[in-house]
Amino acid sequence: MTSIAVRSVTKRFGPSGTPPVLGSIDLEIGAGQFVALLGSSGCGKTTLLRTIGGLETASGGTITVDGRSVTGGASERRKALADVGFVFQEHNLLPWRTALENVALPLQSRKVAKATRTAKAGEMLELVGLSHAADKLPHEMSGGMRQRVAIARALAYDPGVLLMDEPFGALDAQTRDNLNLELQRIWLEARKTVVFVTHSISEAVFLADRVVVMQAQPGRVVADVTIDLARSRGADVMATPEFARYTGLLRDALDGHDAPALNDPAPNATEEKSA
Amino acid sequence: MTSIAVRSVTKRFGPSGTPPVLGSIDLEIGAGQFVALLGSSGCGKTTLLRTIGGLETASGGTITVDGRSVTGGASERRKALADVGFVFQEHNLLPWRTALENVALPLQSRKVAKATRTAKAGEMLELVGLSHAADKLPHEMSGGMRQRVAIARALAYDPGVLLMDEPFGALDAQTRDNLNLELQRIWLEARKTVVFVTHSISEAVFLADRVVVMQAQPGRVVADVTIDLARSRGADVMATPEFARYTGLLRDALDGHDAPALNDPAPNATEEKSA
Amino acid sequence: ACGSDDAETVKGGVTRTYQSALGWLVGNSPEIIAKEAGYLAEYGINGKLVSSTGTAQALQGLLAKSSEYSRIQPLSSMITIANEDAPFVVFGTSVQASAFEMQSLAEKPVKSMKDLEGKSVGIISAGGTTDQMVDLMAVRQGVKPKDINRKVTGLGTAAHQFALKGDVVAWIGSATERTALEEAGHKIHAWSFDSVIKVPGDSFVTTRDELDKNRDVVVKVLAAYYRGLEFVVDPKNDKQTIEYFRTYNREITVDMAQAQLDVARPLFLAAGRNNIMKTDVTQWDTMQDALAQAGLIEKTVDLSTVVYADLLDEALALI
Amino acid sequence: MKRTSTFVDRWLVFVTTPLLALVIIGGWEAYVRLSGVSHFVLPGPGDVFAALKTQITDPYVWTEHVWTTFVETVFGLLIGAAIGIASGFAIGKSRILDLVLRPFLVLIQVTPKVALAPLFVLWFGFGESSKIALAALVCFFPLMVNTAFGIQSLPQGHGDMATSIGAGRWFRFARVELPHTMAYILAGLEQAVVLATIGAIVGEYLGGDKGLGRYALNLQSNLQIDLLFGAIVLMAVYGLVLYVATTSLKKVLIPWHESVRLTSRPSK
Amino acid sequence: MKRTSTFVDRWLVFVTTPLLALVIIGGWEAYVRLSGVSHFVLPGPGDVFAALKTQITDPYVWTEHVWTTFVETVFGLLIGAAIGIASGFAIGKSRILDLVLRPFLVLIQVTPKVALAPLFVLWFGFGESSKIALAALVCFFPLMVNTAFGIQSLPQGHGDMATSIGAGRWFRFARVELPHTMAYILAGLEQAVVLATIGAIVGEYLGGDKGLGRYALNLQSNLQIDLLFGAIVLMAVYGLVLYVATTSLKKVLIPWHESVRLTSRPSK
Numbered sequence A, B: 001m002t003s004i005a006v007r008s009v010t011k012r013f014g015p016s017g018t019p020p021v022l023g024s025i026d027l028e029i030g031a032g033q034f035v036a037l038l039g040s041s042g043c044g045k046t047t048l049l050r051t052i053g054g055l056e057t058a059s060g061g062t063i064t065v066d067g068r069s070v071t072g073g074a075s076e077r078r079k080a081l082a083d084v085g086f087v088f089q090e091h092n093l094l095p096w097r098t099a100l101e102n103v104a105l106p107l108q109s110r111k112v113a114k115a116t117r118t119a120k121a122g123e124m125l126e127l128v129g130l131s132h133a134a135d136k137l138p139h140e141m142s143g144g145m146r147q148r149v150a151i152a153r154a155l156a157y158d159p160g161v162l163l164m165d166e167p168f169g170a171l172d173a174q175t176r177d178n179l180n181l182e183l184q185r186i187w188l189e190a191r192k193t194v195v196f197v198t199h200s201i202s203e204a205v206f207l208a209d210r211v212v213v214m215q216a217q218p219g220r221v222v223a224d225v226t227i228d229l230a231r232s233r234g235a236d237v238m239a240t241p242e243f244a245r246y247t248g249l250l251r252d253a254l255d256g257h258d259a260p261a262l263n264d265p266a267p268n269a270t271e272e273k274s275a
Numbered sequence C: 001a002c003g004s005d006d007a008e009t010v011k012g013g014v015t016r017t018y019q020s021a022l023g024w025l026v027g028n029s030p031e032i033i034a035k036e037a038g039y040l041a042e043y044g045i046n047g048k049l050v051s052s053t054g055t056a057q058a059l060q061g062l063l064a065k066s067s068e069y070s071r072i073q074p075l076s077s078m079i080t081i082a083n084e085d086a087p088f089v090v091f092g093t094s095v096q097a098s099a100f101e102m103q104s105l106a107e108k109p110v111k112s113m114k115d116l117e118g119k120s121v122g123i124i125s126a127g128g129t130t131d132q133m134v135d136l137m138a139v140r141q142g143v144k145p146k147d148i149n150r151k152v153t154g155l156g157t158a159a160h161q162f163a164l165k166g167d168v169v170a171w172i173g174s175a176t177e178r179t180a181l182e183e184a185g186h187k188i189h190a191w192s193f194d195s196v197i198k199v200p201g202d203s204f205v206t207t208r209d210e211l212d213k214n215r216d217v218v219v220k221v222l223a224a225y226y227r228g229l230e231f232v233v234d235p236k237n238d239k240q241t242i243e244y245f246r247t248y249n250r251e252i253t254v255d256m257a258q259a260q261l262d263v264a265r266p267l268f269l270a271a272g273r274n275n276i277m278k279t280d281v282t283q284w285d286t287m288q289d290a291l292a293q294a295g296l297i298e299k300t301v302d303l304s305t306v307v308y309a310d311l312l313d314e315a316l317a318l319i
Numbered sequence D, E: 001m002k003r004t005s006t007f008v009d010r011w012l013v014f015v016t017t018p019l020l021a022l023v024i025i026g027g028w029e030a031y032v033r034l035s036g037v038s039h040f041v042l043p044g045p046g047d048v049f050a051a052l053k054t055q056i057t058d059p060y061v062w063t064e065h066v067w068t069t070f071v072e073t074v075f076g077l078l079i080g081a082a083i084g085i086a087s088g089f090a091i092g093k094s095r096i097l098d099l100v101l102r103p104f105l106v107l108i109q110v111t112p113k114v115a116l117a118p119l120f121v122l123w124f125g126f127g128e129s130s131k132i133a134l135a136a137l138v139c140f141f142p143l144m145v146n147t148a149f150g151i152q153s154l155p156q157g158h159g160d161m162a163t164s165i166g167a168g169r170w171f172r173f174a175r176v177e178l179p180h181t182m183a184y185i186l187a188g189l190e191q192a193v194v195l196a197t198i199g200a201i202v203g204e205y206l207g208g209d210k211g212l213g214r215y216a217l218n219l220q221s222n223l224q225i226d227l228l229f230g231a232i233v234l235m236a237v238y239g240l241v242l243y244v245a246t247t248s249l250k251k252v253l254i255p256w257h258e259s260v261r262l263t264s265r266p267s268k
């Protein structure tokens, strides 16, 4: 079953004539799939994610989430996005709310009772290792703490689709590893559809079912690699030769040597796109 | 010659009585040394860097930069910091200035002639791979692009001391590797004093002469490891067993198993601190 | 409350509002006493008293039917009646002489409008009564109104300062203001406008509509005002007058009020004790001619449709 | 450094304000003596303070005038704030409403209300209602402009976040837009409270029988210029008190805002 | 979606504004007819527009009244803006100056200026200077409040960045603080331009022989109420034009600001 379908989506900021930020993007993501999005800085990952999340209007093409159009009317879009959680590249915490209150916000918006949402938000803060900082305001937190609060916020209301834009970018290795494991656990339990932008190739391989590689000008998909590693994966998976093969493959795709490296065994899981 | 001397520095946000964010920090950094600062999220790296950079007032202790006190009077502080460049964890670009204008800002503040500063800023943008984005405003750039502009800004006026707070956090592997090499080149050429906060152990080992590891509550230095790898280091250094030894050592220090692992050969470069 | 909204309303009576043209001056005492001494109530009228900041405000209040009665300087009402067909009628005259004087420094006295040619005179407000007064008197004394500059100096006491400074050579002020200046030790030369042209004193006005529909009420109001005026002109009542007055202008001291009363009484009595409240139609005639001559009105009106001097007789019949 | 500057902050004002006040009063006295200005135009500070003393010990001044003006100001401010904030949000959130409504709201503001006073009296009577209406009409504007400015300054990220959690219109408004805009509203309120006071007093000037404006008018026509200046001082202090009350709302309502946070950062 | 809404934005206003104006004029006409209000209090729109027609074709109205008020407003605004922005920066940047100066600046603002009119005239003369002074005094306040608010809202990161590059006071001010505060200043200016107009007109009410205020006062004393309302319309339009001129400064001075950026984001 398809969860997210991106069809011939283009995006330009500015009047037609300006070069597009996204060329023509086609992407189909099955329900419960974990897709990592790799690509160099400025290639359009955030833009693609934001367009899927209904935060930018596509200049062309259509996007559906769970069969509902995101690119159409506002009420249809709202319905389509009701079950979508977003972790932004910048934390976007509300400066007047404490960590706990920020995490509880989506629950509050869903009219969850106060006691329940405080409990739930507390749980989420615990998950990201911030129980001790529940009462801090954003300006009293470190960069990494803010980002973790933002992750907790997106997880708090248990959305079926998670769009995560470099959620672990500002975290130290240890916290990051912990959260990687947690995210995998959550995903294995609940089988959410996840689109996960990251700059770390190994993080992508470790977490994802499938890694989509983008390149810039215009932003386009240049590789789409299925990661056939058994779940649940432990830290030890990183030492396996398959893991190294995948990271090598992806590194090449990122460098632009796409064609030769992409001889992946799985038949229709790897596709090639040319600009 | 000592470039930065941090002596018994403590820092608390709030009235005395609140638990300190920085315990008593002692740190001496020689002129031209490249020091990496590692530590888990929220342990006080940013706070320490900001205090050294004169952006926070120390609650106790003294800091000197090139012999001038940062913790004393305002005019002394200004002189001390005249030669210090800062890359912030958050980009802090001015939203009304284009990438080029943002990079040129410190030069403008130093009354560099317009033509010179435009040329210099253009050069710096090229270094971070953003020549094509010189005329973009911050809100028209991607997260990684903004961070690169901020790096270019700090490098533009060629300060003798560079304080860098996770400068490469939001960058893809390739860009990051390039900038690592560039930074090493610049440092080898000009022998700046650099304090470099990072979450990547391998980045720390790759770049630094010395890696300082902090732990939290209160923020304190738990390990101080001299990296004895020959310069200039290429990407291949990462494959050497020394490299692996250092990363293992540091990983242990980060995890809190400090004492046994810290049997480093260099006599007074490694110190141990206990809480 | 300043007595305007109190409980002593007359059951089944009509309510009528009087709006003063400019705050509460001792000159308003007859109207105040008419209410406070219960004369209006005796005639079945619930009186209300409100103030305003200018003749135009008061006149507009009448036209808006926010209020029914006022007492204003006749120059203004005449001009609006003639030029704008404003539906005002005059039914009584409380002051029989002009309250305004041409004042100047005693050292440099201005003795006639001729002395003002090419000079500046201080007036209270632009376009207002004092401004029109200057026009009228200039024409009377053969000076082109345009040849006299006007400066808005406000109160006479402040105008004096501008005269000292040389901004104006004379100003228009009231007798009360002159007294205050003299008490402060200044020497003032002053002459009443009546010495140049005798215009009617401040008159009670209401609207044509009120007169047509409620002539009896107008007469009763006038009767009450007449009794108020009678009360005021009798020095025996001064203590009580001042007490009544001070319910509306609590700020004034008894001494000051007494002093102002002493200045105002001669104005009430200027036409003689037997002629108080009398409206002299010939003065209106004179004024209208002068205004026409000065070009301040475009056409003349039939004064019998404006000035109802005979209402006083009907009012006196009630007393 | 921090402790000192907080200490200085807290106590300095008790030294400097009286000092500056003394300087101003001294200058005033000197001017009155040297220029020989008539006491009908500007009485000396001695006379004015003597007058002020009798005024502030007169309960009637408090119960009638100050209280009346206070009630008018507060109600005017409440109504004006409701109009100003509501219209500010409307035009701030909708470009179309902005284009359509703003011209008319600006027109209301620029229209000189003095000329409309008779209409006000006609519609709202001679009592307090007409003054309240005038105060409301005079004070809504800064709230409108600042509220619109605030809502339009909502960081894109805040709005995106609200969209992404599927916030409904009302939730977005109450939990994201309103708190963000609060700082701007309060800056508008600082101005509105002053304008409401002026509006109420001007309204009293134009007609009525109570309130500070009416009081001043009487004093003026009585030529009690020293008392008039006393009343002016009273009105000014009255406005200042209301203003201070308003600004202290900031510490309660937006403790998190940059403009309120007590910074312990080095001075620059 | 974007194209349409820009199109709608641009043209809708040419439809709705006249439409809304018509509705208001229609309501006015209906009120005048049904309520039977005297035309001396509120003339019908027909009369007012007839009056307005004679007024706008009378060159004297333009050369004497409109021009005089315009000059007074502009100079008053310039002086007031200079005072307001300067004092706003001073009190915004220094907590101590804030505590020391703000009470006095608020006092200046809350003091009813009507009673001080003779002093103004005494100091600034009968001519335009006294009106300019009044306009300046009335309009500086929103600029002060908003400038102070703006400078106090400077994101900590901006300030830190300036410190870190070793920016001097002046550079920090000119390149960081001022550009950031510009948006706030412009919001203050929107209010100041309106207040300056009111200040100039009130000044003319209080004395003078030229300008729209004096003109309106004459018309009111003559009970030429249709002409008076014509003059009010003229003043209102005049104020509106100045206001629009001010707001369009935004597009020039702060094109980067959230409140100006034309967003292509989905409607929420």
Ligand SMILES: Nc1ncnc2c1ncn2[C@@H]1O[C@H](COP(=O)(O)OP(=O)(O)OP(=O)(O)O)[C@@H](O)[C@H]1O
Residues within 6 Å of the ligand: A133, A136, A139, A140, A141, A142, A143, A144, A145, A170, A172, B013, B021, B039, B040, B041, B042, B043, B044, B045, B046, B047, B048, B089
């Ligand atoms: N302004 C502040 N007020 C109160 N507490 C603060 C403030 N700034 C930082 N802290 C606290 O100080 C501690 C250290 O913060 P700091 O930003 O130095 O961490 P960090 O090591 O840089 O972390 P990260 O890697 O996540 O950026 C945190 O626990 C944080 O909550």
Ligand SMILES: Nc1ncnc2c1ncn2[C@@H]1O[C@H](COP(=O)(O)OP(=O)(O)OP(=O)(O)O)[C@@H](O)[C@H]1O
Residues within 6 Å of the ligand: A013, A021, A039, A040, A041, A042, A043, A044, A045, A046, A047, A048, A089, B133, B136, B139, B140, B141, B142, B143, B144, B145, B170, B172
């Ligand atoms: N609002 C905007 N206006 C104009 N151009 C924009 C805007 N937002 C993004 N861009 C451009 O679109 C391109 C893609 O940006 P995007 O943020 O999607 O990159 P990214 O892949 O997320 O990069 P990073 O890894 O650095 O976050 C960039 O070149 C950027 O300059």
Ligand SMILES: [Mg+2]
Residues within 6 Å of the ligand: A045, A046, A047, A089, A165, B142, B143, B144
């Ligand atoms: Mg991005």
Ligand SMILES: [Mg+2]
Residues within 6 Å of the ligand: A142, A143, A144, B045, B046, B047, B089, B165
């Ligand atoms: Mg940090």
